[in-house]
Amino acid sequence: MPKLVIDHIPMEVPAGTSVLEAAKSVGIWIPHFCYHPALGSVGACRLCAVKMLDGPVKGIQMSCMLPAQDGMVVSTTDPEALKMRSLVIEWLMTNHPHDCPVCDEGGECLLQDYTVAGGHGIRRFEGKKRTHVNQDLGPYIEHEMNRCIQCYRCVRFYQEYAGGSDFGVLGSARRVYYGRFEEGKLESPFSGTLVDICPTGVFTDRTARFRARYWDYEMAPSVCPWCSLGCNTVPAARYRELLKTIARENPAVNGPFICDRGRFTNAPVNDPARPRAPLVDGKEVTWDAALDALMVRVSELEELYGPGSLAVVGSPRLALEGNILLARLADLLGAGHLCYFADREEGERVAAAVDLLASDKASSMADVRKADCVVILEADLRDEGPMMLLAVRQAWRHGAPVFLVGKHAPLGQARTVSMEAIELSILEEVPLAIFERPVVICGTRNSTRAAIELLARADAKIACLLPGPNAFGAGLLAREHGAVTLAEAVGSGKVKGIIAVEADIPEELLAQVPLVVAADWLPTETLRRAQVVLPTAAWVEMDGTFVNNEGRAQRFRKAMVPGLPIRGLPARFHASPDKPAPFHPPRVHRSAPPGGEPRPAWRIVAELIKRCGGEAETDPFGGRWEALRGLDPEGDGVRLKE
Structure with missing residues (x-):
């Protein structure tokens, strides 16, 4: 394990750890845009500059691209490094709209944070700015291309990580554009992750836009209830209305991402038809x-x-x-x-799955991502557990073959994430014995109890998709x-x-x-x-x-x-039922909120x-x-x- 010093702090980190991650492990934050732990390093934004004072490498270097090595002495506060980062920010802001006070991404924008932290408070550029035309990307994602800083995170997630094919990047002269070939709804079941992964608000949640600032939200750690995978989330609410859902990282379960179903299924909570009184x-x-x-x-x-x-x-x-x-x-x-x-x-299928999984054979999504062979048995993961499909793609990207077994395991699910798969009729045709970390993913919706019980004989870890968030x-x-x-x-x-x-x-x-x-x-x-x-x-x-x-x-x-959301409160909750104010709460003192x-x-x-x-x-x-x-x-x- 290499030993190095960062800002006078000696440390020892696992081999292959970048200088940026090494610094983060001891609480030193190095600004960055393009780097993301799940996507890796590409060195596109040039913002993570540090000064190498001693060791095998010297001078200004990009910390996300540099593996930690023995003898390194790193400074994140050296004047040269600070100047480099300041100039990068100023360059990024050359064509960027300076509208932080009114921008709906305020409070959730890394560019805003780093611009203020880097001391770039006065614009020197007085020329005409480059502008772009936005696209209609469907009912969930708002496109604001003029905020883009060309970090490539969106494309790297959408195409490389999630396997989407209808979104990309076009470069022409000094113009770089991220979008679709033509306007239309994004097709990937993970398209909403563009909202979380974009550092500047090029992609925002259209369903919650202009409803609140980040500091206005009521938030708490939560768990998604829309399938059995238990992905970690952060619901964001205001005025008794669930406005949006944000991904919360859990390395053992969903990692840093969630699917669109978990992100955008907010309507049932806000539904006026919900039972509100006994x-x-x-x-x-x-x-x-x-x-x-x-x-x-x-x-x-x-x-x-x-x-x-x-x-x-x-x-x-x-x-x-x-x-x-x-x-x-x-x-x-x-x-x-x-x-x-x-x-x-x-009930019988769940009972069989619980008997099978209440042992060391149970596989987490983290196990699936690291598997060297994945079998999808009688399951369509697009419907039964979309994030499991994303986990399977990560295993496939690292060389694991994927087998689809049974008539209820359609090839379409593999095509959704641009993944190659081999179709087989029965599980016995899969050569599980030749792999070290095989995982069998079984759907309980279309499997029989006997078929689930037979999985106990399989020489592999097992993941079962169950019919609810607490079915287990x-x-x-x-x-x-x-x-x-x-x-x-x-x-x-x-x-x-x-x-x-x-x-x-x-x-x-x-x-x-x-x-x-x-x-x-x-x-x-x-x-x-x-x-x-x-x-x-x-x-x-x-x-x-x-x-x-x-x-x-x-x-x-x-x-x-x-409680009933403030917007659209029924007339009976207002002081003057004949003339209710549809966008204003009732001017009546109550001990509990309406519908609470x-x-x-x-x-x-x-x-x-x-x-x-x-x-x-x-x-x-x-x-x-x-x-x-x-x-x-x-x-x-x-x-x-x-």
């Missing part, structure tokens, strides 16, 4: 009245149909805390059935409590009532049950059929825990308070436990879940094993 028979009531009605109707159900006629139902999208407490609630209510899955086959946790609890699926419970003919907590119940099962109590934050068919409705908080409105597809428990934090009644699902379950005579639950984590108490939401998470 309902009994379609009429708004107080929380106490709704919970009282629930207890009365459950008692009437038992008197009418006898013991065991009630089923308590959780789901793969319900946070772990709520699913844990449901077992306690079912005991106290004397429910005949505890269910974590509605569909029988889905639900599977563990179902096994622990001997739970059955709702289809089995209703099929027995005994179940006449259900309490469904954030559960999606098929219509054919709802039709067989006279009493439906539903707690949810989505306006599902279950909610529409329910006699008692309890509004729950969305994941961004509460603290909670998801267990992802590899069995990694990750904590997410509350980023915003529940939703509660975290686990707290609703805890309140029901208390009403049944149980002890007040303030911390769901006990027993086998003790290790999750105090879980760091900004850490890598904790793998749950046998």
Whole structure:
């Protein structure tokens, strides 16, 4: 390991570490634009200049391109290095629009930060500036080409890292242009990463543009709920509205990026049709009245149909805390059935996957990125887990062959990321034994339980795509409590009532049950059929825990308070209902925001436990879940094993 000195700090770093990364490891930040840890170094921006005072290399050098070597003495504050960086900034600003006070990227722009830090406060250039025409890149990405500093990050991510083919760069004379051959929506399922990766705001989130500055956002570390991979995110909200979602780095899971589904699926949280108040028979009531009605109707159900006629139902999208407490609630209510899955086959497939993955065979996305052979078995990753497809591409870029096995593993998913793949009929045709780090990625949506169980014999690590952000946790609890699926419970003919907590119940099962109590934050068919409705908080409105597809428990934090967004508040929430001000909050003093009644699902379950005579639950984590108490939401998470 080479030993060197940076700004009088001696250090020892792994071989191959750049001087820039070595400096970062001891808290010394060297300005840079083009370098990105996931994309590597190209030395395009020339901003990371340092002075080599001694060692095998001397003089001004680009720290991102220079591997650390024994005997190096580096200065990041030498006057020559500072002057070099100052001149680079001034050169970049020659044609750049000087509109920082009004630019919507203010607060999130590295060029703004480095310009101020480098002392370039007065423009000397007085000539005519070069300008560009922007393109329409679809409903999600806004193009502002005049902000570009030619760092090439966007193209390197889009083409090299993500395998997109409809976006690139054109150079002509002194003009460099980044965009599409013609206007149109970007085709890559990872196009939104251009927003995060661009250092100057050439690409911005159109859905949140001009809504807030960076320092106005309410933010907290979170976990994406739109598939089972558990990618780390930072939701950004303002005025009770989820404006955008930013990628949060977790090397063991998603790395530094997220997919477009996780980034742009904000509408359900802001949906005016969301349940916002407790309902009994379609009429708004107080929380106490709704919970009282629930207890009365459950008692009437038992008197009418006898013991065991009630089923308590959780789901793969319900946070772990709520699913844990449901077992306690079912005991106290004397429910005949505890269910974590509605569909029988889905429950069996998840159970088989959990049995398989609750061991050392489970593969993370980091393992997939480093694999030397990848098999995609009966899965279309574009739909079941887009970030897993991006991880597979990284393995392929480093030489790993990719095999698509089964009729539900279409070649189109490989073409989406410009990746070559070999199509096979059965898993046994793949020569797994000749590879050192093979990974098999199995979709549970189209696989059978028997097929999943057979993967235990495969000489490879296994990754399974599950049907929800907490499907693994639900599977563990179902096994622990001997739970059955709702289809089995209703099929027995005994179940006449259900309490469904954030559960999606098929219509054919709802039709067989006279009493439906539903707690949810989505306006599902279950909610529409329910006699008692309890509004729950969305994941961004509460603290909670998801267990992802590899069995990694990750904590997410509350980023915003529940409530109707200020924009478009219904007239009944204004002081003058006849003349509501659609873009101004009501001028009425309230103890809670309009529509702010939703509660975290686990707290609703805890309140029901208390009403049944149980002890007040303030911390769901006990027993086998003790290790999750105090879980760091900004850490890598904790793998749950046998």
